[in-house]
Amino acid sequence: MTTLPQNTTEDTAVLAAVVDAVRGAGSRLLARYSPDARPADSAALRAAIDENEQASIDDLHLALAAARPEAKWVTEETETAELPPGEWWAVDAVEGNVNHVHGLPEWCVSATLLRDGVPVLTAVYQPVGDVLHSAVRGGGAFAAGRRLRVSAKSDLGAAITTTGQAEAGQRETYRRIGDSITVMLGRALLVRATVPSTFPMLLVAAGHADLFWQYRPTLPGVAAGALLVTEAGGIVTDLAGAPWRPGSADILASAPGLHAEALGALSTVN
Incomplete structure (x- = not known):
């Protein structure tokens, strides 16, 4: 940031x-x-x-x-x-x-x-x-x-991961959500999908979960979590690895030791 x-x-x-x-x-x-x-x-x-x-x-x-x-x-x-x-x-x-x-x-x-x-x-x-x-x-x-402190994990295979549902009516985004869940099911310990976005980001900030990603997030849904995760020692970027900003098309909030591996896994989703 x-x-x-x-x-x-x-x-x-x-x-x-x-x-x-x-x-x-x-x-x-x-x-x-x-x-x-x-x-x-x-x-x-x-x-x-x-x-x-x-x-x-x-x-x-x-x-x-x-x-x-x-x-x-x-x-x-x-x-x-x-x-x-x-x-x-x-x-x-x-x-x-x-x-x-x-x-x-x-x-x-x-x-x-x-x-x-x-x-x-x-x-x-x-x-x-x-x-x-x-x-x-x-x-x-x-x-x-x-x-709060984020997780110290460095192995995606031991990670609890979560994604969130995008706004209604975005068929291509829904496909990417499904593909990303499939990718993570093959890489992470556990994959969850839930709403609202705030709660899984709170879990990442507290170290109870290890990373959260979402396509097409809305700012009120992720702004609080982005600050809490960052202040708890985590990393918040978009899915290209650039610093997350309002208007970013996607978001990844992660423990530092998992960020690069998570980006690599999700980069296979087109």
């Missing part, structure tokens, strides 16, 4: 406000959550997803705007594009919304501030379990107050 002047003290102060914001949004969503939830059809599913979004987004945006008034917002139009210079909020008001409405615990609220295309601070709050992940660029990555 690009080397930027450190502004850790100011960013740490902003992070405190971001933590309050994601905790507040998470509390509102937790009040709506039930492990017994089971939408009966696509109409009920969509209604529940939309209601969750509305319960979280407005107050969350107000809080973040107050914390950094000059920062712009990543929208659907910019979430897969290179960002213009300046500060931008990449926010997912209900990351893993589909899990929430099916009674699964893997959902969270995430907010990441990017400066000139580089994530500089993030907070990810998982209300089920009351777990907060946070990082400031240059200050380390933490979960529930514990410093």
